[in-house]
Amino acid sequence: MKRTITLTVNGVTCEASVEPRRLLVDLLRDELRYTGTHIGCDTGNCGACTILLNGVSVKSCMVLAVQADGADILTIEGVAANGTLHPIQQAFKDCHALQCGYCTPGMIMSTIQLLERNPDPSEAEIRQGISGNLCRCTGYVNIIKAIGCAGRRMRDGE
Ligand code: FES
Ligand code: FES
Structure with a gap:
């Protein structure tokens, strides 16, 4: 039996009718079309x-x-503001922190939380902060560089 839920995704509130076993990622991608996740x-x-x-x-x-x-959800599509990349996105671009880009949305979402909790992380803390995110292209060196750069820019108010 389906259940109707209400959720806000990237500032837009919507309703969805879902089976109890439906995964949130499938709802976001297949029905709400936030395929950046x-x-x-x-x-x-x-x-x-x-x-x-x-x-x-x-x-x-x-x-x-x-x-x-009832949840408030942010996906990668909601990270840039008015067409301007978020400083983390810009730093990933500037530091060449992506190869195929498959891991990038998840890396960026984890980085948002990491820098919110710790605006000036050490390299070890960055590694810990993205330890739940795998990059199959193994581009970790530039990803870590980008996160450090994003932290610096955000602290400087750029
Ligand atoms: S698809 Fe969710 S952790 Fe891999
Ligand atoms: S850039 Fe390809 S998986 Fe990370």
Whole structure:
């Protein structure tokens, strides 16, 4: 039996009719068309599906859609403001922190939370902060550089 839920995604409130077993990532991608949230494993390992759920980064393949009833969700599509890249997105671009880009949305969502909690992370803290996100292209050196750069720019108010 389907259940109607209400959720706000990137500032837009919508209703959806979902089966209790439906994963949040599938609702976001297949019905609401926020396909920037990727699926890499479906088992909670890769972090490609990371979003912010009520301000907390979660792997959306590990959350049932019904659990998001009433929630405020941010996906990668909602990160840029008025066509201007978020400083984290800009830093990833500037530091060549992506190769195929498959992991990038999840990396950026985890980085948003990391820098909110710790605006000046050490390299070790950056590594810890993205430890739930795998990059199959193994581009970690530039990703870590980009996160450090984004932190600096955000602290400087750029
Ligand atoms: S698809 Fe969710 S953690 Fe890999
Ligand atoms: S850039 Fe290809 S998986 Fe990370």
